[in-house]
Amino acid sequence: MTPITLSHRLFLVRHGETDWNREGRLQGGQDIPLNALGREQAAEAAGRLRDLVQGYDGLDFIGSPMQRARETMEILRHQLGLPPKEYRTDERLKELTFGKWEGFTWREVRKAERELALVRERDKWNFVPPGGESYKMLAERVRPVLEGLSRETVLVSHGGVARAVLALIGEVSPGEAAMVDIWQGKILMISSGKAAWV
Structure with a gap:
């Protein structure tokens, strides 16, 4: 896989917690809303971004169209004093789909x-x-989104997408990327080919 070199900083935010996250259920393509903790995590992410960026006019805001990502983005923007709904969505940023396994926990999948x-x-x-x-497959659909970024960007998406991004920029190998923990409420900042949690 040829690594992508981003010319601007990318602030990648995983959506806040949902009840299915709490229960350890595979969400994938299911449109599950944030729970109360998830809404708090979205506000925390806004606070972290405020510490990293001076002024937001130059930032692009793009997210997954799934409800949990949209809610996270809109809370984040509201906390920053920006119009909550003025951002782009892209279907290619939807979560990895687990097909018929969605709704089950890994324990249930391993048993069945x-x-x-x-x-x-x-x-x-x-x-x-x-x-x-x-x-x-997820990385193949996310790659053109990354390649199309032209300025500093806040990207709100999902754990699977974040893992794909880490592999696409060459931070970790594809095999390692599939195992990386992706935190809610924190920001994965990608700058000069390196990624760090902030």
């Missing part, structure tokens, strides 16, 4: 489909769940 779960453990990056998509 033990062999497939073991195959996934051996190669998470390339594994395609039944009716779903792999991290490799």
Whole structure:
């Protein structure tokens, strides 16, 4: 995979917590709203961004069109004193889909489909769940979004998308990217080819 070099800083925010996150359920393509903690995390992310950026006029704001990402973006923008709904969405920033596994916990998946779960453990990056998509497929749809960024950008999306971004910029190998923890309420700042949590 040829790494992407971003010419401007990228502030990547994972959506805040949902009840399904709390329960350990695979959300994927399911449109689950934020819970109370998730809304607090979105406000925390705004505070972190305020410490990193002087003025917001030059920033681009783009996000996943899924409800949990939109809610996070709108809370973040409101906290920054910006019109909450004045941002772009892009379908390519939707979460990795888990197909027929969505709604289940990993424990339930391992119990119901033990062999497939073991195959996934051996190669998470390339594994395609039944009716779903792999991290490799996700990275292929996210790549053109990153390549199209032309200024400092706040991107609100999902854990899977953040993992794909880390692989696309060459911060970690694809295999490692599929295993990285992606935090809610924090910002993954990407600058000069390096990523750091702030």
